[in-house]
Amino acid sequence: MTQTYHTIIIGAGHNGLVAAAYLAKQGKKVLVLERRAIVGGSVVTESFGYGFAVDSVFTGGSLRADIVRDLGLGTSEKSARSTRPAFISLQPDGNHITLDAESIKRVSAKDAARWPEFVRFMDKSAKILEKAYSSIMPRLPMNFGLKEGFGLMELGLALKFAGRKDMLNFIRALPMTAQELLDENFESDAVKAAVASVAIHGFTLGPMSAGTGYTLIHNWMNRGGLTPLRLPPISPKMGGEKEGGIGEITSALANAVKSFGGEIRVNAEVASIKIENQIAKGVILANGEEISADVILSSADPKHTLLKLVGPRELPPEFVWHVQSIKMRGSVAKVHLLTKGKHGLPEGTLVVAPSIKYLEKAYDAAKYGEISEKPYLEISASGKTISIHFQFAPYQLKNGSWSMENRKVEKLAIDTLAEYFPNLKSKIVNRKLITPLDLEQTYGLTEGDLNHGQLMLDQFLFMRPIPGWSNHKTPIDNLYLCGSGVHGGGGVSGVAGRNVAKILK
Numbered sequence: 001m002t003q004t005y006h007t008i009i010i011g012a013g014h015n016g017l018v019a020a021a022y023l024a025k026q027g028k029k030v031l032v033l034e035r036r037a038i039v040g041g042s043v044v045t046e047s048f049g050y051g052f053a054v055d056s057v058f059t060g061g062s063l064r065a066d067i068v069r070d071l072g073l074g075t076s077e078k079s080a081r082s083t084r085p086a087f088i089s090l091q092p093d094g095n096h097i098t099l100d101a102e103s104i105k106r107v108s109a110k111d112a113a114r115w116p117e118f119v120r121f122m123d124k125s126a127k128i129l130e131k132a133y134s135s136i137m138p139r140l141p142m143n144f145g146l147k148e149g150f151g152l153m154e155l156g157l158a159l160k161f162a163g164r165k166d167m168l169n170f171i172r173a174l175p176m177t178a179q180e181l182l183d184e185n186f187e188s189d190a191v192k193a194a195v196a197s198v199a200i201h202g203f204t205l206g207p208m209s210a211g212t213g214y215t216l217i218h219n220w221m222n223r224g225g226l227t228p229l230r231l232p233p234i235s236p237k238m239g240g241e242k243e244g245g246i247g248e249i250t251s252a253l254a255n256a257v258k259s260f261g262g263e264i265r266v267n268a269e270v271a272s273i274k275i276e277n278q279i280a281k282g283v284i285l286a287n288g289e290e291i292s293a294d295v296i297l298s299s300a301d302p303k304h305t306l307l308k309l310v311g312p313r314e315l316p317p318e319f320v321w322h323v324q325s326i327k328m329r330g331s332v333a334k335v336h337l338l339t340k341g342k343h344g345l346p347e348g349t350l351v352v353a354p355s356i357k358y359l360e361k362a363y364d365a366a367k368y369g370e371i372s373e374k375p376y377l378e379i380s381a382s383g384k385t386i387s388i389h390f391q392f393a394p395y396q397l398k399n400g401s402w403s404m405e406n407r408k409v410e411k412l413a414i415d416t417l418a419e420y421f422p423n424l425k426s427k428i429v430n431r432k433l434i435t436p437l438d439l440e441q442t443y444g445l446t447e448g449d450l451n452h453g454q455l456m457l458d459q460f461l462f463m464r465p466i467p468g469w470s471n472h473k474t475p476i477d478n479l480y481l482c483g484s485g486v487h488g489g490g491g492v493s494g495v496a497g498r499n500v501a502k503i504l505k
């Protein structure tokens with residue numbers, strides 16, 4: 001054994017860093033261990049060549065404003081919101097629709113009139129969900145203590161104060177399909193599909209899947225609306241000209257950890273968690289080094305943490321079965337392009353989501369282990385770079401392997417986008433593809449699942465990561481989970497990391 005810490009945090013993604021910063025601020029001796037050479041997890045800006053720096057994985061979003069405030073990270077959310085780009089749904093006839101009442105009027109006056117009320121309801125629903133995520137969930141069906149009871153009471157009050165109509169509509173929206181929810185609000189298929197794309201972004205679900213009402217509210221909440229905030233509410237110095245920039249969130253967090261006296265080590269892969277008599281005692285790194293601590297937090301996904309770093313032999317059989325059953329269904333690939341000169345795409349968030357049926361068919365392919373021939377794309381374009389989020393590209397391919405199929409995704413992404421921007425292909429000078437297998441091998445996401453486990457109705461609230469273990473604890477004493485796979489995650493809110501710090505206070 002080398003040194004002793006109060007808390008070791010496995011993984012320097014944003015949640016691990018948020019937990020570390022809060023604990024270090026409380027005066028605890030913390031050490032963060034990250035297997036990659038850089039901190040950030042999915043929230044990173046990486047360079048893939050000269051002039052080719054992009055937000056390599058994550059599309060956009062922002063830490064909760066109160067976390068930014070608590071940790072003294074920088075500017076207010078208000079100033080970041082003012083940089084919010086437009087959300088544009090590309091249309092085959094070239095009459096692209098920006099999602100605001102003015103632009104929607106061109107396709108449907110009725111939908112344009114309905115838009116403000118829909119946005120109001122979604123904003124309110126997002127607030128209620130945020131409250132739920134910030135409350136520590138009880139370990140049902142076990143009895144719950146005062147702390148959990150208080151959180152639930154606050155949640156109940158938030159629902160009550162939402163007003164009867166909104167409360168009912170919120171609860172009703174959760175199990176609905178995005179299609180049903182949007183059918184009740186709009187008549188234009190193009191408008192419905194544009195919004196529905198947000199419901200399926202990052203999930204292996206189609207707009208006709210039950211529970212995409214919930215995922216729409218989840219993504220709406222994490223993005224602070226329709227479009228992801230491209231710039232974190234952290235760094236006032238970053239302007240629109242700089243490409244990428246999401247990595248500023250995690251570098252600010254890493255700086256906060258250090259400023260509170262915490263330590264961060266990169267290139268430090270944890271190979272196993274040292275356990276004696278069902279109590280976590282420390283970690284063993286891949287290079288054989290042992291480090292002890294009173295408390296171990298893991299921000300790696302629950303499957304990786306519990307099945308690999310702990311190991312089934314240390315855990316009750318039924319618990320192991322539940323962890324093995326967590327649905328991890330990564331089906332996202334990223335294609336980044338560097339262009340010579342201006343690429344001609346409008347700045348902002350663009351989607352290829354022309355109709356509900358188009359999106360559902362794109363998802364159908366994933367159900368059968370195939371890559372969508374006509375994919376749903378979300379594109380962030382700025383300066384000379386274009387980042388394409390591609391769905392669906394399932395981790396588990398029915399035929400072939402990712403080493404054989406990777407170029408297919410790249411070609412489909414570029415061909416699909418070039419249908420809307422015919423000059424695009426001639427301008428591409430460099431490209432970088434990230435497959436679901438890369439998400440697993442490079443970014444540490446088991447089965448390429450962005451959120452460390454799908455957000456589905458049987459994997460949310462008190463059922464996340466598994467029923468009966470929703471309060472960050474595990475059957476191993478002093479071992480806690482704090483990444484996106486637990487209640488409060490996924491997405492880049494920092495809530496899962498903060499919730500665990502509340503428990504350990």
Ligand SMILES: Cc1cc2nc3c(=O)[nH]c(=O)nc-3n(C[C@H](O)[C@H](O)[C@H](O)COP(=O)(O)OP(=O)(O)OC[C@H]3O[C@@H](n4cnc5c(N)ncnc54)[C@H](O)[C@@H]3O)c2cc1C
Pocket residue numbers: 010011012013014015016033034035036039040041042043057058059060061201202219222223228268269270271299300301304309332334389439442443444445450451452482483484485489490491492
């Ligand atoms: C392609 C993509 C697009 C996305 N788009 C959106 C979006 O638009 N909106 C949204 O809200 N969310 C989105 N997400 C999801 C969001 O980025 C994640 O939910 C979130 O970033 C996860 O943060 P985390 O800190 O919990 O985990 P991670 O960011 O996964 O960090 C975990 C860290 O642990 C490290 N680690 C793992 N195992 C070990 C080990 N054994 N030893 C040491 N270190 C280890 C990993 O290297 C990693 O750095 C997207 C994610 C991806 C991948």
